[in-house]
Amino acid sequence: xSTETLSTPLADEKYHxxxxxxxxxLGTELDALRQRVLADLGEADAAYLRKxxxxxxxxxxxxxxxxxxxxxxxxxxVACLSVSKILDNMEIGHNVMHGQYDFLGDPAFNSRMxxxxxxxxxxxWKYSHNYIxxxxxxxxxxxRDVGYGILRMDPDQKWHPYYLGNPLYAFLLMTFxxxxxxxxxxxxxxxxxxxxxxxxxxxxxxxxxxKIRRQAVKDYVLFPALTGPLFPLTFAGNAVANLVRxxxxxxxxxxxxxPAGVASFSEEETANETRGHWYLRQMLGSANIKGGKLMHLxxxxxxHQIEHHLFPDLPARxxxxxxxxxxxxxxxxxxxxxxGRLHQQLWSVFKKICRYSxxxxxxxxxxxxxxGTVTEDSLAA
Amino acid sequence: xxxxxxxxxSGGAGPLVGRLLRSRLAAALTTPHGVDRYLxxxxxxxxxxxxxxxxxxxxxxxxxxxxxxxxxLTLQPTSTWRGHRAGQHVLVGVxxxxxxxxxxxxxxxxxxxxxxxxxxxxxxxxxxxxQVSSYLVREAQPGTLLHLSQAQGEFTLVESPAxxxxxxxxxxxxxxxITPAMSMVRTLLRDxxxxxxxxxxxxxxxxxSPEDQIFADELAAIAAADNGVDVHLRYGxxxxxxxxxxxxxxxxxDTDTWLCGPAGLVELVKNAYADPASRxxxxxxxxxxxxxxxxxAAAPGEEVAGEVSFTRSGATAAATGAxxxxxAEELGLxxxxxxxxxxxxxxxxxxxxxxxxxxxxxxxxxxxxEEIRICVTAAxxxxxxDL
Ligand SMILES: Cc1cc2nc3c(=O)[nH]c(=O)nc-3n(C[C@H](O)[C@H](O)[C@H](O)COP(=O)(O)OP(=O)(O)OC[C@H]3O[C@@H](n4cnc5c(N)ncnc54)[C@H](O)[C@@H]3O)c2cc1C
Ligand code: FES
Numbered sequence: 001x002s003t004e005t006l007s008t009p010l011a012d013e014k015y016h017x018x019x020x021x022x023x024x025x026l027g028t029e030l031d032a033l034r035q036r037v038l039a040d041l042g043e044a045d046a047a048y049l050r051k052x053x054x055x056x057x058x059x060x061x062x063x064x065x066x067x068x069x070x071x072x073x074x075x076x077x078v079a080c081l082s083v084s085k086i087l088d089n090m091e092i093g094h095n096v097m098h099g100q101y102d103f104l105g106d107p108a109f110n111s112r113m114x115x116x117x118x119x120x121x122x123x124x125w126k127y128s129h130n131y132i133x134x135x136x137x138x139x140x141x142x143x144r145d146v147g148y149g150i151l152r153m154d155p156d157q158k159w160h161p162y163y164l165g166n167p168l169y170a171f172l173l174m175t176f177x178x179x180x181x182x183x184x185x186x187x188x189x190x191x192x193x194x195x196x197x198x199x200x201x202x203x204x205x206x207x208x209x210x211k212i213r214r215q216a217v218k219d220y221v222l223f224p225a226l227t228g229p230l231f232p233l234t235f236a237g238n239a240v241a242n243l244v245r246x247x248x249x250x251x252x253x254x255x256x257x258x259p260a261g262v263a264s265f266s267e268e269e270t271a272n273e274t275r276g277h278w279y280l281r282q283m284l285g286s287a288n289i290k291g292g293k294l295m296h297l298x299x300x301x302x303x304h305q306i307e308h309h310l311f312p313d314l315p316a317r318x319x320x321x322x323x324x325x326x327x328x329x330x331x332x333x334x335x336x337x338x339x340g341r342l343h344q345q346l347w348s349v350f351k352k353i354c355r356y357s358x359x360x361x362x363x364x365x366x367x368x369x370x371x372g373t374v375t376e377d378s379l380a381a
Numbered sequence: 382x383x384x385x386x387x388x389x390x391s392g393g394a395g396p397l398v399g400r401l402l403r404s405r406l407a408a409a410l411t412t413p414h415g416v417d418r419y420l421x422x423x424x425x426x427x428x429x430x431x432x433x434x435x436x437x438x439x440x441x442x443x444x445x446x447x448x449x450x451x452x453x454l455t456l457q458p459t460s461t462w463r464g465h466r467a468g469q470h471v472l473v474g475v476x477x478x479x480x481x482x483x484x485x486x487x488x489x490x491x492x493x494x495x496x497x498x499x500x501x502x503x504x505x506x507x508x509x510x511x512q513v514s515s516y517l518v519r520e521a522q523p524g525t526l527l528h529l530s531q532a533q534g535e536f537t538l539v540e541s542p543a544x545x546x547x548x549x550x551x552x553x554x555x556x557x558x559i560t561p562a563m564s565m566v567r568t569l570l571r572d573x574x575x576x577x578x579x580x581x582x583x584x585x586x587x588x589x590s591p592e593d594q595i596f597a598d599e600l601a602a603i604a605a606a607d608n609g610v611d612v613h614l615r616y617g618x619x620x621x622x623x624x625x626x627x628x629x630x631x632x633x634x635d636t637d638t639w640l641c642g643p644a645g646l647v648e649l650v651k652n653a654y655a656d657p658a659s660r661x662x663x664x665x666x667x668x669x670x671x672x673x674x675x676x677x678a679a680a681p682g683e684e685v686a687g688e689v690s691f692t693r694s695g696a697t698a699a700a701t702g703a704x705x706x707x708x709a710e711e712l713g714l715x716x717x718x719x720x721x722x723x724x725x726x727x728x729x730x731x732x733x734x735x736x737x738x739x740x741x742x743x744x745x746x747x748x749x750x751e752e753i754r755i756c757v758t759a760a761x762x763x764x765x766x767d768l
Contacts, residue, residue: 057419103482105482105485116413130720130724131725217409218410218412222406222409223410
């Protein structure tokens with residue numbers, strides 16, 4: 001194997017000293033891993049999904065029903081409805097809309113037909129998330145999930161006094177996360193900066209308005225009305241459930257993309273990317289959360305953000321088993337595998353949000369956690 | 382045959398409940414998933430919009446020694462079934478055990494026209510390597526759940542049974558192609574049709590052998606009864622001939638004709654119905670095909686040869702081994718795409734027929750009506766893409 005490194009020194013550093021051949025080999029190994037899981041998809045995956053959906057539906061029905069019990073019912077109702085909305089968005093909606101279950105041939109779980117219980121129309125999200133975010137992951141200037149167009153999360157984003165409000169914006173984004181996701185596609189920041197015309201958004205409005213109206217009527221008019229005199233309580237309960245889901249989803253997603261050690265990339269660095277490079281960028285640009293089965297379920301297995309970014313269209317329930325092998329591959333190639341417990345990752349994200357509200361910041365390369373240098377021997381292991 | 386003509390069943394839920402479930406209120410309360418997504422979790426036979434059915438009974442039609450047995454399945458649909466006109470077919474979705482994948486195939490309805498919610502039958506031949514037909518014939522049990530479309534298709538009986546408007550009806554069928562014609566004849570007879578005003582029905586069917594003949598007893602009874610229906614059964618090498626048809630129905634080209642059968646039969650009959658001078662096909666001839674023109678796939682390692690047809694735009698090109706997205710773009714088409722690497726599903730299209738190869742996995746597939754990502758799929762022989 002040649003020891004020649006990539007032509008651009010910056011890229012070389014960012015890619016942890018891997019040669020072009022090694023990166024290709026990495027790609028081949030990951031492709032093989034992917035292929036192995038693909039060939040094994042079947043009844044167990046279908047049964048799992050159906051079980052989660054049944055649990056979600058039961059939680060939702062229980063939640064809606066418990067609002068009829070004044071006082072004692074309210075808190076359990078909110079809890080059930082929150083869990084239902086989290087499952088709907090994370091383990092079901094996010095994953096189904098990635099096409100993970102298209103192979104079943106069941107229209108109920110087809111990525112083209114599915115929509116989720118948030119104000120963001122699935123159709124719109126699939127474009128900004130499945131295409132833009134997953135193709136251009138962490139390329140500053142292309143991946144609009146870096147800071148969601150609101151926050152400064154990376155030293156490569158130019159500082160502006162506006163960013164002094166970083167922590168406040170993050171708090172607001174967390175509170176109104178589903179709205180943030182829905183309005184994400186309007187690219188308000190690009191309109192402000194003149195990169196996008198207001199009229200470019202016109203085609204998005206009808207779908208957005210329809211979806212928002214339906215979600216609002218359901219949660220804030222019909223279900224409260226059906227509980228009669230308990231209207232205000234049910235109304236408040238539904239609002240709280242949406243809030244809980246927002247806070248949870250925001251935290252999971254920020255832990256997957258913004259803890260310390262996650263690398264970002266420039267358009268030049270990624271101009272002539274191969275499949276191997278794409279894989280490598282996905283690995284270096286994501287982070288996991290350690291936890292138990294419940295954590296994985298409630299996060300839609302985005303606690304395995306690294307595996308999700310490598311294999312976005314494989315059923316998420318496979319990520320834990322893939323994680324074992326991905327981690328082993330990382331070790332062999334001397335690549336970092338960014339993972340930590342929820343509170344560690346959250347703290348790290350919090351620090352970043354505060355740090356980048358101020359000017360500057362070093363363009364840091366992700367620390368190498370595996371063996372310092374990659375040798376032929378370590379790859380052959 | 383009385384089992385085929387069952388009284389309308391009231392669906393599990395009364396009409397009031399049905400109206401409620403189909404109301405705008407129910408839709409608003411269950412948004413974005415819809416009422417059926419909740420009902421199906423409780424009982425798969427409850428539905429507000431979708432159609433499903435349970436197999437009520439499985440009746441073996443042929444003696445069973447042959448390699449391609451035929452069975453008739455009686456189905457109890459959900460109350461959402463709107464009924465069918467004789468000659469229509471239904472798309473049947475089946476989850477095959479072991480793979481959990483739902484496969485969808487078309488089957489003509491073999492029983493007489495049905496009313497909403499009413500039982501009906503499908504008569505299916507198990508193809509040797511056919512995934513769905515083999516499963517339905519060999520393994521379906523009373524209680525097996527099927528996903529259905531509403532009845533569809535225009536290969537139907539136009540005649541109103543009470544007031545026949547045309548002089549004569551002619552059915553020419555081969556193999557499993559008998560099913561839609563059988564539904565039409567059963568409908569006519571059930572509704573009191575008799576040919577005594579000179580409005581005869583001629584039923585000409587081709588089967589491989591007498592043992593292979595389905596509905597044999599019923600056809601014999603129909604032939605023997607005084608009802609104006611002539612039944613002619615042909616076996617083995619008794620091929621269709623124009624000469625013979627002219628003997629049975631002298632003015633066949635001006636007779637309303639329904640034709641359904643294997644490609645060879647269809648070709649012969651079409652030739653007979655073409656005007657000798659202009660070669661124009663008689664407008665009285667209606668045809669239904671059970672089998673789309675199946676393309677030949679390149680054997681593994683063999684050079685890819687074949688034609689890619691983008692059916693919506695009418696553009697075609699020789700298969701080059703490049704992705705279908707690239708091939709479409711070379712032809713000047715502008716299909717939607719995103720990542721161009723198989724992860725975002727923006728480029729998903731339906732392959733209606735033919736064989737394709739996934740360029741990432743090398744996997745080949747010839748399934749009809751399959752959703753494919755055209756950025757990571759190449760033609761591996763002739764194929765038709767809905768684009
Ligand atoms: C409008 C319409 C109505 C139909 N009505 C009926 C019906 O009433 N009864 C019935 O038995 N079938 C009917 N069919 C055919 C049916 O839809 C299936 O194509 C057939 O049952 C084979 O499906 P499979 O999944 O078992 O085979 P597949 O797994 O799809 O194919 C396996 C192999 O069988 C071959 N094959 C597929 N279909 C046929 C065919 N029709 N003839 C010969 N070889 C084939 C394929 O080339 C392949 O090699 C109808 C089709 C259409 C389009
Ligand atoms: S363009 Fe993204 S899957 Fe084909």
